[in-house]
Amino acid sequence: MPGHAPPVADERDALLAFLAQQRQGLRITAHGLTEEQARSAPSASELNIAGLIKHAARCERGWMDLVLRRESGPRREADESDDSDFRLTPDETLAGVLDDYRQAAAETDEIVAGIADLGQGVPVPRGVPWFPADVEQWSVRWVLLHLIEETARHGGHADVIRETVDGATHYPLMAAAERWPDPWFRPWEPAGPTT
Template identity: 60%
Template structure:
């Protein structure tokens, strides 16, 4: 997928395409990282690239649970605690596993939305979480997709900053490397050699 979303056919296609693009941007921040680097929080923030991938995966799956009216395991308090924990990439987790899980959730989102005829279908606001509105009974599937784009884009920006703190790599150089863009006078694709002595991990996904 290039740096811009392809032409879209309709609202549904556009929402899914822009969500996919933001997932790609976040994944690209992980391009070429080792597990240790993905786990690292190099800035004053506690955020890491791996933790951000883990969090958006947890969040997107949670919203699909809400759309499908599937009750996730545990109480609201336990789910809130899990949400905070899912900002941290565990010592026993690998970046490859986290990205594979993100792909699985993305496929589930696309399948779920494809099976819903009307994007205006009401999605009841889950009870029990203090940060959710008390004056709204339901959103729509359309609202959920807009929110997922917003949430993913926010954390993709976080991941860009964390990655630049790690090794100086910036978003367009990484995207050029992941997508195989040719080098030009104004853009040099990131290369594994730019990170001396560290092996790269191939993370490109075909969308």
Template identity: 65%
Template sequence: MAGNVRPVADERDGLLSFLEQQRYVLRLAAHGLTDDQARLASTKSTLTVGGLIKHVASTENGWMDTVLQVPQKPFHEAMAEYEDAHRLREDETLAGVLARYDEVAARTAEVIAGIDDLGQAVPVPKGVPWFPQDVDAWSVRWVLLHLIQETARHGGHADIIREHIDGGTAFPLMAAAEGWPESPWIKPWTPEPHPA
């Protein structure tokens, strides 16, 4: 993918392509990590790379439920799921969370493909404390822009956490993931050797 979104055909293609790019960049923060490293809170924050990916997948899936007007879970259930979605549990793997993220991305593409008008109203769920009470509806377009924003925000968090784990940063990780040759400009990331 080489760090940039390809030229886009139209608004829908652009929104989905930029969301896909942000997902990809977030996933790069996990490239080469073990499950234990993906659970590691390497800064003063409790955030982890694995937890961020799990959270973003859960959040995107929840937004597709909102677009489809799936009834909301009771608040206490939703809060328990929200809290669990921020951590990669011992019974979970990074590979499993990444596979789930792929499933969510495919669902988003399918949901959006089934909507003719990106201006279609998405009613704001009532009784959710972090949603505005003075707005009746967003549009599908707004939801996609919001998902791009949220994924990018958490991608930045993941970059910082990853750099604290082993020094891996975005472009060397991308070079490693995509098999770029070493050049004067870039040296692909390689795992640190473990002491014998």
């Protein structure tokens, strides 16, 4: 994917294109990482790249559950902590969470493609302190804008973490991951062994 979203035909196309662009930015932060690096939390925060990708997939699915009215709001298992979806379990891998994120994105895109009116109401869950108590519903449009915002926020977190891990930044990572021929950015390369 190029460094910018492609031209768009209409509102739905624009929302999905910009969401796809933000997803790609988040995924790019994992390019070339080892399992250990993907799980590491080298900044002041406890966040890590693999956990952010896992969270983004879970977030998209949760919002699509609301859109389809499959759930009444955010859910958490009784034994889960507030940040459990930001951490990989011992049996999860970076490749696995990246694959799951691709699947969640495809599910979102398919669901949105099947909705005739982006103004369709989406109920605001009750009893969640960060959701407004005086708003009855959002629209699918609002949900997509929120997903763009949420993905961009976590992409920014992942950018800082990645730069802390090995100095890699967004455009050189994109150049490496996508094999850009353009000489504007020197593609990121893993550090060689020190002598």
